[in-house]
Amino acid sequence: MAVSTESRLSPPTTAAPLSRGRDAFHQAAALVLLTQAALWAFLLFRWATFSRFNWTPYPAELVLAEWSPLVAYGLYGLLLVWALVTGIGLLRGVGWAQRLGLAYAVVTLLGVLVYYALGREFIGAVLVVAAGGLLLCLLTRNAAWSLAFPSAFWLLVFFLAPLAIVFVVSLGERTRLGTVTYPSLTNPAAWFDDYARVFSRVGGDFIYLRIFARSAWLALLNTALCLLFGFPLAYWIARQPANRRNTWIFLVMIPFWTNFLVRTYAWMLILRDSGLINNVWTGSIHDVAVALSGNSALFTWLAEATARPLPLLYNFGAVLIGLFYGYLPFMVLPLYSTLEKTNWTLLEAAADLGANGFRRFTRVLLPLSLPGIIAGSIIVFIPSLGAYVTPDLMGGARVSLLGNLLQQQFMTVRDWPFGSALSFIMMAVMLAATLVYFRASAEAERRQENGR
Numbered sequence: 001m002a003v004s005t006e007s008r009l010s011p012p013t014t015a016a017p018l019s020r021g022r023d024a025f026h027q028a029a030a031l032v033l034l035t036q037a038a039l040w041a042f043l044l045f046r047w048a049t050f051s052r053f054n055w056t057p058y059p060a061e062l063v064l065a066e067w068s069p070l071v072a073y074g075l076y077g078l079l080l081v082w083a084l085v086t087g088i089g090l091l092r093g094v095g096w097a098q099r100l101g102l103a104y105a106v107v108t109l110l111g112v113l114v115y116y117a118l119g120r121e122f123i124g125a126v127l128v129v130a131a132g133g134l135l136l137c138l139l140t141r142n143a144a145w146s147l148a149f150p151s152a153f154w155l156l157v158f159f160l161a162p163l164a165i166v167f168v169v170s171l172g173e174r175t176r177l178g179t180v181t182y183p184s185l186t187n188p189a190a191w192f193d194d195y196a197r198v199f200s201r202v203g204g205d206f207i208y209l210r211i212f213a214r215s216a217w218l219a220l221l222n223t224a225l226c227l228l229f230g231f232p233l234a235y236w237i238a239r240q241p242a243n244r245r246n247t248w249i250f251l252v253m254i255p256f257w258t259n260f261l262v263r264t265y266a267w268m269l270i271l272r273d274s275g276l277i278n279n280v281w282t283g284s285i286h287d288v289a290v291a292l293s294g295n296s297a298l299f300t301w302l303a304e305a306t307a308r309p310l311p312l313l314y315n316f317g318a319v320l321i322g323l324f325y326g327y328l329p330f331m332v333l334p335l336y337s338t339l340e341k342t343n344w345t346l347l348e349a350a351a352d353l354g355a356n357g358f359r360r361f362t363r364v365l366l367p368l369s370l371p372g373i374i375a376g377s378i379i380v381f382i383p384s385l386g387a388y389v390t391p392d393l394m395g396g397a398r399v400s401l402l403g404n405l406l407q408q409q410f411m412t413v414r415d416w417p418f419g420s421a422l423s424f425i426m427m428a429v430m431l432a433a434t435l436v437y438f439r440a441s442a443e444a445e446r447r448q449e450n451g452r
Helices: 024-048 059-064 069-092 096-119 122-139 143-170 188-198 207-238 242-257 260-271 276-291 297-305 316-339 345-352 357-368 370-385 389-394 402-412 416-451
Strands: none
Touching (some): 069 096, 143 416, 188 416, 207 242, 207 316, 207 370, 207 402, 276 297
8 A cells, every 4th residue: 555745754853053152150240341441441531531620530540650651551451441341251152261361350450459459448459359359250160159148258358357457466566656566576475465464453453354254144134134124025925816916026126227326325315314204203203202201101201311412313223224125126026036937726636735824935935035034135245245335335444344345445444456456355245146046946956846
């Protein structure tokens, strides 16, 4: 039987080869290069029209002004053409553009060292280093570093570098003129004299250790008070209907709308001798006590007590009130965030199994809210330990804490090495508290997972 041509099987057609898409890393690097090309073009335009528009000179232009004008034209022009050609080449996928871009990044990173050595200009040098480092990460197609570079560079410049500077200063010594000098390398034990000074006697007393202990005690006490009052408030808000919770959280956050310094002065107006509380104490209450003093010995004693104002300001209690008021919202918010996610049926199940209110709190609610308790305690304890404004204003010169001591060493005594050593010891205490938080939080999460 003949087979029709329509029924014959046609040979399989070969699929067209997949075209390679655009390289996302090179596209991002091209944007960085074109942005830099626009910057070099702007700087070249400024240099060419400096006398006509009377521009305010940048630090880089002041450095270039010491050389021949052709140096600036050649430098800006070379960088402009280099960045523009490389950026366009990367956009078009040209093979040599990657190598040209890597060379550009290396040259700019080396050149910025020379620029900073000549001009001592920090901001411009940091921006060029940031662009060059990001360009290297993108051109080497390192996905992890390309994503993490902005945050890592920010931490390096604004956290690790200042921390290293403070540590180096803490190894020095104060001169008679208030400057910093460093011991010789042959005597490394002298580098830590300021650290040993913290633990030494001054006039027969461990003054600095007492200040540390007072600051730690005040921070712990403030943390405990914030937890004592913040937990019931956060629990009450979390048990409210969903349409009311945002309103109560909004009210908790309202104090943040006012500057902390203004709120501190408001408390000073309330607690001072002529403030609201003492006006009522020495006014209305005193008048009533005097009128009734002949009827009872209690009113006689009250009339004598209200004849003078209460010492509410410039003492330890005033500082504690100021810190408690300032940091209470920082305890409420983490607690509410944790309690809001609590499965309340677990408390009902515990009640059905015969647990009373105390056991339901200690065996069910407290373990579930432990992450919020730890987070709120750390957030309150760390700033309370280094508080300066509240102890200085509400404690006056009678309550000396770490923040006041650091301010005196840097601004009054000008003993920067000793102040830096104190700062590092305080940071060590805060770091230990943070590590305790992370470990306790991890253990709480592990117990919750095992309980499930």
